[in-house]
Amino acid sequence: QLLNLEQLRRTLHNRIQELRGNIRVYVRTRPFLPNDGVSASSSTGGGHSSIEILPDGESLTIQGRRGDEAHAFKFDKVFAPSAGQDVVFEEVSEFVQSALDGYHVCLFSYGQTGSGKTHTMQGSGNGAMRGIIPRAVEQILSQAALMKSQRWTFTMKASFLEIYNEELRDLLVMMNSDGSIKPRDARTANKLSIKRNAEGKSYVDGINLVDIDVENKTVGLEQLEAVIATAARARSVATTKMNSQSSRSHSVFMLHLCGSNEESGTIVHGALNLCDLAGSERLDRSGASSDAQRLKETQAINKSLSCLGDVFTSLANGSKHIPFRNSKLTYLLQDCLSGDGKALMFVNLSPTLESCSESLCSLRFAQRVNQVELGKATKNVQYSK
Ligand code: ADP
Numbered sequence: 535q536l537l538n539l540e541q542l543r544r545t546l547h548n549r550i551q552e553l554r555g556n557i558r559v560y561v562r563t564r565p566f567l568p569n570d571g572v573s574a575s576s577s578t579g580g581g582h583s584s585i586e587i588l589p590d591g592e593s594l595t596i597q598g599r600r601g602d603e604a605h606a607f608k609f610d611k612v613f614a615p616s617a618g619q620d621v622v623f624e625e626v627s628e629f630v631q632s633a634l635d636g637y638h639v640c641l642f643s644y645g646q647t648g649s650g651k652t653h654t655m656q657g658s659g660n661g662a663m664r665g666i667i668p669r670a671v672e673q674i675l676s677q678a679a680l681m682k683s684q685r686w687t688f689t690m691k692a693s694f695l696e697i698y699n700e701e702l703r704d705l706l707v708m709m710n711s712d713g714s715i716k717p718r719d720a721r722t723a724n725k726l727s728i729k730r731n732a733e734g735k736s737y738v739d740g741i742n743l744v745d746i747d748v749e750n751k752t753v754g755l756e757q758l759e760a761v762i763a764t765a766a767r768a769r770s771v772a773t774t775k776m777n778s779q780s781s782r783s784h785s786v787f788m789l790h791l792c793g794s795n796e797e798s799g800t801i802v803h804g805a806l807n808l809c810d811l812a813g814s815e816r817l818d819r820s821g822a823s824s825d826a827q828r829l830k831e832t833q834a835i836n837k838s839l840s841c842l843g844d845v846f847t848s849l850a851n852g853s854k855h856i857p858f859r860n861s862k863l864t865y866l867l868q869d870c871l872s873g874d875g876k877a878l879m880f881v882n883l884s885p886t887l888e889s890c891s892e893s894l895c896s897l898r899f900a901q902r903v904n905q906v907e908l909g910k911a912t913k914n915v916q917y918s919k
């Protein structure tokens with residue numbers, strides 16, 4: 535009985551989401567950190583935030599030094615710096631869960647380096663500091679177990695990739711599809727391409743899809759933790775090799791879900807994509823141009839983030855042609871960004887006065903996103919009986 539009520543509540547919620555359009559923008563400002571104080575303390579006043587959040591929880595103003603022009607913005611939600619990981623997850627949990635109902639769902643974190651993107655997505659440690667990725671996988675496994683009583687069975691596959699300089703790399707290349715780790719000397723080609731299947735859905739050709747045990751929640755969770763840890767290790771190895779920060783690439787955690795209902799014969803295909811974007815900061819004019827590698831990286835990041843913006847603008851304008859193919863990121867996530875999907879973007883901000891102009895750029899980008907209505911999201915359901 536309780537379960538049915540819960541289902542009704544979820545259906546209603548999804549219905550409301552559909553009516554409101556299916557792209558959201560949440561702003562999250564991180565608190566001041568000890569290192570912020572060093573340069574902020576003297577002339578600019580340490581701990582003085584450039585961001586002021588208004589009591590409605592949806593609006594903010596941003597202002598540099600006193601006397602500078604203040605700008606006001608309104609989004610779907612604005613989190614205060616004091617909002618913990620649990621509070622933030624609470625606000626996205628229904629969204630995440632709709633992947634089980636057959637939606638293609640994508641969460642992004644956007645912002646300059648150091649603004650809290652990875653903290654939001656991955657987290658900064660265990661327990662209370664865990665971010666959206668570990669909380670989402672746990673919730674999905676729990677919910678799938680609950681739906682068993684209604685004769686739903688799920689299969690689940692996880693993949694984790696990175697887009698660096700417009701190239702896709704498998705972060706699970708050292709893992710076998712059963713979750714075991716390959717021997718150190720196992721050489722595997724690691725350059726992936728995006729293809730479309732017969733239904734027109736995009737997929738990554740040759741990527742490692744790790745099977746997750748949905749029947750046994752403890753085992754499933756362990757497998758997903760191993761996936762996340764393997765990806766983190768692959769990322770840090772690649773980082774030192776190329777002498778570049780992980781903030782120079784986009785990382786995308788993907789969960790592919792397939793549910794079938796024994797009673798009705800319904801089959802649903804959902805996907806959850808959790809995307810930690812590369813730092814959005816503009817090219818530092820002072821030294822970047824002398825370093826060819828860095829310049830190339832920056833151009834690739836600028837290109838893919840501006841393509842993402844262009845896709846949102848084209849969607850907002852109702853254009854016939856949406857330039858999904860102009861970047862790997864938008865091509866990969868096309869199903870979530872078109873009428874079929876649901877997207878939610880976190881704009882992460884640093885509160886410092888020095889970050890004010892970057893924060894303003896991020897907010898303007900987000901404002902462009904917030905005007906988008908993707909139309910009606912559709913579940914990916916087949917009836918086999
Ligand atoms: P980014 O991924 O955008 O470069 P990080 O997520 O690495 O930024 O955050 C930079 C630092 O700030 C990290 O040490 C992180 O733990 C900390 N941090 C970010 N957001 C918060 C927050 N909301 N609360 C506490 N610490 C945070």
Ligand code: MG
Pocket residue numbers: 651652653780781
């Ligand atoms: Mg990061």
